[in-house]
Amino acid sequence: MTSITSVQLNYLVFRYLQESGFTHSAFALGYEAGINKCTIDGNMVPPSALITLVQKGLQYLEMEANLSNNDADVDEDFSFLEPLDLITKDVYELRKIIREKKKNLQKERDKDKDLDREQEAERGRAREKDRIEREKEHEKDRGRKEKEKEQQKQREDHKEKEMATDPEGGDNTKHDENGASAGIGPEPMDISAAPSVVACEIPSSDVTILEGHTSEVCACAWSPTGSLLASGSGDSTARLWTIADGASRSSAQNGPLNVLVLKHVKGRTNEKSKDVTTLDWNGEGTLLATGSYDGQARIWSTNGELKTTLSKHKGPIFSLKWNKKGDYLLTGSCDRTAIVWDVKAEEWKQQFEFHTGPTLDVDWRNNVSFATSSTDNMIYVCKIGETRPVKTFAGHQGEVNCVKWDPTGSLLASCSDDITAKIWSMKHDKYLHDLKEHSKEIYTLRWSPTGPGTNNPNQQLVLASASFDSTVKLWDVELGKLIYSLNGHRGPVYSVAFSPNGEYLASGSLDNSVHIWSLKEGKIVRTYTGSGGIFEVCWNKEGDKIAACFANNTVCVLDFRM
Known part of the structure; x- marks a missing residue:
């Protein structure tokens, strides 16, 4: 038994009412040190009532402490009670009051959390769109600078050539009837229009432009x-x-x-x-x-x-x-x-709730x-029916943008903002290969439809990765080595897709171009340039058409014949 004096009892009641904010309320508490008397609402309260009050308080404290073993929670619980409740209600009624008030408080907190999540999502979306726009502007600026540099070089080369043919500085240039300079070539072409690429350009007769969307087209699938x-x-x-x-x-x-x-x-x-x-x-x-x-x-x-x-x-x-x-x-x-x-x-x-940040990608x-x-x-x-992950892969140092299982489900590829792609196996905790040849964030990757368990079992299984460094890279997944670096784009590459026969790869970039690459030769065999950045490319099941979705609200379908 714990023994306390009547003075201590009075003090306990006084402190409780004071800390609960009732010092200037209708509950006027009169207290005189050393005198065992107290008034509530002007009425004298005898020591027996104070003893009952404190006993119930101690009883409640003891009960809650046994249930939760958390003193902080018990202290917080008293903030849900009115002083009159302690006198007029028994312990179980007090507990019911606290439980109801906690429940209502939690509902309010959940509402606030949902609102915060929505606001966070909206901010994230706005940041992503801003980032894409900045990338577009950056690539435009870089393209303009490269073109200006090339033009300057052409002018300097031409000037040197003129001086070499006419040391005295005379004008030996012939003019046609319209006044055009026969000795000066046309304006230098953009890189994407270089002769080797022009020869591969898909003619407009092989392009279907699908119009109707009124905003950027983010995804497409045959x-x-x-x-x-x-x-x-x-x-x-x-x-x-x-x-x-x-x-x-x-x-x-x-x-x-x-x-x-x-x-x-x-x-x-x-x-x-x-x-x-x-x-x-x-x-x-x-x-x-x-x-x-x-x-x-x-x-x-x-x-x-x-x-x-x-x-x-x-x-x-x-x-x-x-x-x-x-x-x-x-x-x-x-x-x-x-x-x-x-x-x-x-x-x-x-529902699987293991991540501590937004889930960016999923793959069966x-x-x-x-x-x-x-x-x-x-x-x-994860596995259906399991409450914990069946395997955890830790090793990336940045956001993991994409995960893809190989055709047999034995290898998992991942790519990240940490500028690496990695290959994992369920048999190992650490990655099998760490692929580090890119120089900027890797946005996506795809496995070829080749190798054991596919329709093309006699061809090598390879992995393609697409990056903001404007390149696509092909990887030997057994050795973890680079096979080809496909350097044809001039902007971030957002999407890659293998043809059904595994012989070709399509890539789409913010430089407005779709390139189709021969995997045997590692070079562009067909190309198409639209008027907007490209977010996704995909092949139809026959492998004779490629769809691409654009930031200018259109979808293009390209005929592919070799």
Whole structure:
């Protein structure tokens, strides 16, 4: 038993009421040191009432301490009680009051957190767009400077040539009837229009320009089984384009009958929170999934019908993938989580909350396990039904932008803002290869559809990486060595895609160009230059058409024949 004097009892009550802010309230507490009397609301309170009050307080303290073992929580709990509650309520009623008030407080905090997340997502989106614009301006400036430098060199070379042919400084230049100087060549061409590249230029008759989006087109994907091309844009829509087999047709022929508009917001089409950020077809080509800045995933039929809306994320969806079987959809979000959705049940099956930063990419290893990457520099391999990662890969020193499993699911490739790509195996904790030949951030990578377990088993498996250093690099994944550095772009390369037969690689850049490379020769065999930066390129299943989506609101389809 703990013994305290009546003076101490009075003091305890006085301090509690004082610290709770009731010194100037209706609860007027009269206290005289050494005299065991007290008034509340002008009424004398005998020592027995004070003893009851403090006993209940001590009883409550003891009960809460036994439950939580956290003195700080117990101290905080008293802030939820009114002084009159201590006198008129028993211990269990006091506990109920505190529990209800804590619950309401937590709701308010959760609302504030959700608002903070939304604001953080919006700021992140704005920063990303600003960064892209800065990159564009930088590349334009660099292009202008290079052109000016080349022009200056041409002028100097011409001047030297003139002096060499006419030491006295005379004018031996012949003029035609129109006054044009026969001795002076044309203005120097841009690098992308050099003779070797011009010879590879895809003629306009082999290009179909698809118009209709009203904002930048961020993503595109061919149906794996048919002639449908899907595109996703910042205008809050995805579109399904029917592309005829054979040679391209003019864009005028791609009228309303050949495109379906999948609206992600009713009425308005310029609501930025509904930007379509990512999309993916299921293996049968019967369903298209789209991810949006509003945090929702949507599933559409090939006739444009909205089948399902999947809502649980609390931030923009950055990546989205179907598993091979087509029964699960995987999404990664700015809210730091990944979710596996049961498509048939139209509900989430499991949410994975391991990352401490936004989830940037996800990729299935097989039908039940997958990898995730994040701004927190970490990679986790997860499995449906498991509450912890089955494998953790740590080694990057910057945001991990992309993760991709090889065709057999035995090797995982990753790339990062730390200017490296890495190759991992489930059999090892540390990376197998650290690929360090790039000089700027690596944005994305892709495995070739070659090697064991593919349709091209007799060809070597290679990895392609695309970087802000304007290059694409091809890697020998067994040795971890560079095969080719493909140096044809003059701006950050955002996307690469292998042809179905594994013989060619398409790349798209902010320099407005799509290059098609021969992997045997390591050189450009075809090229196309549009009027906007390119965010994604992809091949159709036959390997005779390439789609590219542009920042100028268009999608281009290129015919490819060798």
